[in-house]
Amino acid sequence: MGFKKRRVKLEDIARKLNISIATVSRALDENPRVKQSTREKVFHMAKLMGYMPNQIAKSLSSGKTNIIGVLIPRYDEPFFIEVCRGIDQYARKHNYKILISSSRNSYEFEKENLISFEKGLVDGIILSPTHETENVAHLNNLVNKGIPMVLFDNIREEVSGADHVMIDDEKASFSAVEFLIKKGKKKIAFIGGIKQKKVFQDRYKGFISALTKYKIPVYDELVLHCNSLDREFEDKEILDFFKHLSITPDAVFACTDNYGLLAMKTLLKTGKKIPEEVAVIGFGDLGLGEVFVPTLTCISQPSFEMGQKAAELLINQLNESDEVDHQKRIIHLKTKLTEREST
Structure with a gap:
């Protein structure tokens, strides 16, 4: 038959030692007003009885x-x-x-x-x-x-x-897209998260700024703002995105490592060679990109x-x-x- 064990309280220790609750409390707080020998007895009994201090109760006084x-x-x-x-x-x-x-x-x-x-x-x-x-x-x-x-x-x-x-998300994204442009890429896809999120807005601005500066066309068809907040559905959104493209991108700028890895997985499944046919850059550099094959170029975020x-x-x-x-x-x-x- 089971039983419910009651939490050990200060009064339980005080009763065992036949001292006041106030003395037990001061002893456990190592108050110098309590004799060293009494403090040692209180600590020993508290340990023996399995006493755990109530953090919230302590916070009320401190x-x-x-x-x-x-x-x-x-x-x-x-x-x-x-x-x-x-x-x-x-x-x-x-x-x-x-x-x-x-x-x-x-x-x-x-x-x-x-x-x-x-x-x-x-x-x-x-x-x-x-x-x-x-x-x-x-x-x-x-x-x-x-x-x-x-x-x-x-x-x-x-x-x-x-x-x-x-961090400066816009500046970081600009540098990633500029890097792709300097490698000769002209049909660059963008994969970001939900439009309302400030960091994705800034990363999209950096993407557009780089394309504008180097007079590279912006293809609306190559822009994906994922609406899903769940990894399983993000995978499906990215798969559907590439499946229905009429323009084949030669590079992808992904706003997170996860988007970058999902993009590479989809591209490799459809027979694309990375980076020979499509280059991919992620954002974050949180370790996953180093274990994927091929390894993922990233904006490293601290x-x-x-x-x-x-x-x-x-x-x-x-x-x-x-x-x-x-x-x-x-x-x-x-x-x-x-x-x-x-x-």
């Missing part, structure tokens, strides 16, 4: 949880995984843990998650806004309440008082560093004196083109 809330649009995107790794590495070095949640690319879920964070679970927030986030009033509201915040990646509008970490910088900015905010007005910081990280076999 005003801190030492937890950073991280809100990302999706879990299955390698870019966000790398950013979270960077945040976690820096945070742990500075005695913080991270709590990751996903908005599932929904503005409403983004607001719901932030309300949960606001209720005291976290000391500060690192956020990548969704493509639906056109109104940032909810973010300004949190900052105005004194909650430290850092934004990264898809920043449509600056939030006053929040630090930002970003995703891990982006996470580290976001965590650094937030922890700096958390360590600022309440008497000091926070001076907003915006960090622009550099990208580079990493050439491999696909070009």
Whole structure:
């Protein structure tokens, strides 16, 4: 027959040792007001009984949880995984843990998650806004309440008082397409994500700017804005895109590594030679491109560093004196083109 084990509380330890709950609490906090011998007895009994401190209860007295809330649009995107790794590495070095949640690319879920964070679970927030986030009033509201915040990646509008970490997506895309043009490519396809997302808008602008500068025609038929937010359906969208083309591209600029790899998979299935017939460039350089055959040329985005910088900015905010007005910081990280076999 099973049984339900009750969580061990401070009063249980106090009863066993025949001392006050206040003494147990102070002993576990290593308060010097409690004799060393008593502290040792309390720690020994707590361990023996399997006591685990209630972090939320502790935070009520200290005003801190030492937890950073991280809100990302999706879990299955390698870019966000790398950013979270960077945040976690820096945070742990500075005695913080991270709590990751996903908005599932929904503005409403983004607001719901932030309300949960606001209720005291976290000391500060690192956020990548969704493509639906056109109104940032909810973010300004949190900052105005004194909650430290850092934004990264898809920043449509600056939030006053929040630090930002970003790359120049338009410039990076321009350099990728210019690279293809200088290799003699004249029918360049574009594969991007959902049109409403700021980063994809900027990458499309870079694509158009490069073609315009070098007087290369823009073929509307060779432009795909994927509407799917699911990897399985992204694969189908890209397959359908190439299947129905009447113009054969000699190059593809893909706005993510995933789009680039899916494009190469489709092209190879249809008998195209890469890079002899079609060159392909991806965006991100998150490791997958190096294991595919042929390996994928990419715009290398410093995703891990982006996470580290976001965590650094937030922890700096958390360590600022309440008497000091926070001076907003915006960090622009550099990208580079990493050439491999696909070009």
